[in-house]
Amino acid sequence: MMPWLERPWQQLNTSFKAGRFHHAQLLAGLQGVGKLALAKGLADAILCENTSELLACGQCKSCALIAAQTHPDKLLVSSEGATIGVDEIRAIADFIYHSAQQGGNKVVIVHQAHKMTHSAANALLKTLEEPNAKRFLILTCDDVAQLPATIVSRCAKSDIAVQSEPQVRTWLMQQLGDYAEQPWINLFMSQPLKIEHWFETGQVEQINQLFHSIDTLNHAADVSQCVELLIKSPELVNEMGRFVQGRIKQALYDGADFAKITVAQQALVDFIKDHQQIPGLNLQLALLKLFTALKQALQ
């Protein structure tokens, strides 16, 4: 278990052993903090026939089915896309309604529940309003503000976050060795699995390139490669924003003109707002506008 998941797990285990474990659990925290790993661990523990702890024993028949990834009483609902639709949520009601094939508990994980459409959330609410014995629902959510309050209020919520940077640093060194020494790593300490994912998928090259482009950004810099990279991988726009924020801070520290820095800061705020709120935004134009403002400020 990742060390920062230990504490929330302990709390859940305490309520489990006291017979107070809620049928609907909400794990809330930043993307890349390990919510899905914890949700899967909890699901396995709920299905395990050994119920002395909220931990899968690894020995029983249920645990063998889990290890073979063929446990019929476990359902994971998730979406690679932007939304989770109503059909996927209705399937949960069907799944829960039928009796457990192994005669024990049934568990559903809804990963990134904030992606649910309005009607999907309404369908889930119905399921939450009619709790069934031996049926458990575990939701993960990157941003609770995006979940209807009616859903949040029907779940037991656990906030998942890293507890200390040294702890994360040690963990990253164990996973990645010397590769964990990147100049940008401090900016993502609260999302360790995000960092791990970049290394596993090879995307770390792009992150390095992006960081370097922003770090060396000045009035004479050529930003065409950086723009090209972001057009190709628009999912990295938020990371770029964080690098720009760092670069602006550094410029201020180095004694750059305050008025110009304010203009650069505003350009970044405008860009992020447009990026989030304008569907079909011309990303290339928006990026060029941002970088032009930044170049003028970072002389």
Ligand SMILES: [Zn+2]
């Ligand atoms: Zn077991």
